[in-house]
Amino acid sequence: MEISFSAPPPPPPPPPDAACTVVTAPSLVPAAAVSSSPPLPPQQQAEAAVVAPSPADEKVLVSVEVLLHATSAARHEDVQVAVERMLEARSLSYVDGPVPIPADNSYLLENVKRIQICDTDEWVENHKVLLFWQVKPVVHVFQLSEDGPGEEPGEDDTLSSFNEWALPAKEFDGLWESLLYEVGLKQRLLRYAASALLFTERCVDPYLVSWNRIVLLHGPPGTGKTSLCKALAQKLSIRFKSRYSMCQLIEVNAHSLFSKWFSESGKLVAKLFQKIQEMVEEESNLVFVLIDEVESLAAARQAAISGSEPSDSIRVVNALLTQMDKLKSWPNVIILTTSNITTAIDIAFVDRADIKAYVGPPTLQARYEILRSCIQELLRVGILTYPQGGSVPCILNYSTLKEKKHCPEAVEPHGALHLSSLLYEAAELCEGLSGRSLRKLPFLAHASVANPSCCDASTFMHTLIQTAKREILESRG
Ligand SMILES: Nc1ncnc2c1ncn2[C@@H]1O[C@H](COP(=O)(O)OP(=O)(O)O)[C@@H](O)[C@H]1O
Ligand SMILES: [Mg+2]
Secondary structure (H helix, E strand, O other): OEEOOOOOOOOOOOOOOOOEEEOOOHHHOOHHHOOOOOOOOHHHHHHOOOOOOOOHHHOEEEEEEEEEOOOOOOOHHHHHHHHHHHHHOOOEEEOOEEOOOOOOOHHHHHHEEEEEEEOOOOOOHHHOOOEHHHEEEEEEEEOOEOOOOEEOOOOOOOOOOEEEEEEOEHHHOOHHHHOOOOOOHHHHHHHHHHHHHHHHHOOOOOOOOOOOOEEEEEOOOOOOHHHHHHHHHHHHHHHOOOOOOEEEEEEEOHHHHOOOOHHHHHHHHHHHHHHHHHHHHOOOEEEEEEEOOOHHHHHHHHHHHOOOOOOHHHHHHHHHHHHHHHHOOOOOEEEEEEEOOOOOOOOHHHHOOOEEEEOOOOOHHHHHHHHHHHHHHHHHOOOEEOHHHOOOOOOOOHHHHHHHOOOHHHOOOOOHHHHHHHHHHHHHHOOOOOHHHHHHHHHHHHHOOOOOOOEEHHHHHHHHHHHHHHHHHHHOO
8 A cells, every 4th residue: 555645735733832731611521521421512512623533432542652760660550540540630632742740740750751642633733622531542651772772793894784772762762753744644654554563463364454564665865764764663662562562673784785795795684684583583572674775775786787796796685685575474573664766666575565655855834843943942052042132932833823924913023923934934945955954954054143152043044044045056056
């Protein structure tokens, strides 16, 4: 099944800064009805412009991720129950973002670093609210592995042939949230992968229903494909923690396999797959194998056939592909691949990938949100200051800006709306730039301001616009 994301869906909602706001219409449902099955007043439902299904048995499942402190020794089940109770006791609307821990809950304060609501963006699209009584929170408790990547050192100065991480890893914390696409792309990837794991789990007969656990993300360079693969593995490791007690990510360094010591390459492949094999044999392990830029494998094979590369490389590539083909039959393996080319790739295990997604350059909204996250970070660390030394509210998110742009009474010279409009101008100019280039833009702009030690946000926005114009000109040659 192909999911193509080239045609963006309608503009998504703002990613709000705080996840939970106390519901502003408490009269909708009596507080006492929260944990039972609240009757749904249809009239009021319409007033609240609610989109979610409402009867108790059709509640919307919303993931709530609970990160424990590194030092916490609390049982995950206990924390889960404590968080469920805490959520039940509060009348919240559900939107993506952090949930503050109540000051009087010493157990949670002691053990929990962060509680975060996830995946509501499709529901809250167009400002529709997901209210507490429509939601069944699904609480995932996890702790981050702080080990960092384990590398398999190459012999004789060769590059290492793979990197390995225990998931969820500290290194990838926040990566998923930092990747900004049109609404739905990340959720669909997550759902496809989750369905594939569920089918495996329930032993669905593959002769009757066919599916596989191969993901291919393709599109131009710098659009976040590699990052998205790693972030997806991290998310799945959190969501499937209760089923798989251990999760690992192995990043195969395909380039290193074509080192100049081809005689070593065969050994490297064998060693790599022996290691993966050991991992997958343990059924409580979930193993992600990432092969970045798979087209390089096809290209190397082609080059060997045409004689421009040592013929040994064909053996190495074929050995790797055969091993991958074998690996995909294991139920607890997900193979993640990326490609910078959009044409068909001549590699058997990839062309049958069920989960194929085109990842293109960011849309206007994504560009705006990427730049906004950069500016907010520079404000946070004090590299940028608010105009006139004040502390103007943060820069508006995309949807709020779109709304406010049309009400002139909101304009104030150096306020949030002013800054946001300048940022919008920069985002408009950046059409065609990759996410990677966009994340560099504020740095380049800063490097060209006259007085880098004291830079107010408003002046900076103008420099950002100039820098964007320059980059666009350069990118077009
Ligand atoms: N859509 C996006 N949203 C946010 N950041 C992005 C996006 N696309 C790219 N980036 C940034 O660019 C960096 C490089 O992306 P990468 O995963 O290496 O891209 P690719 O594998 O497609 O070449 C990412 O770490 C991220 O910071
Ligand atoms: Mg990449």
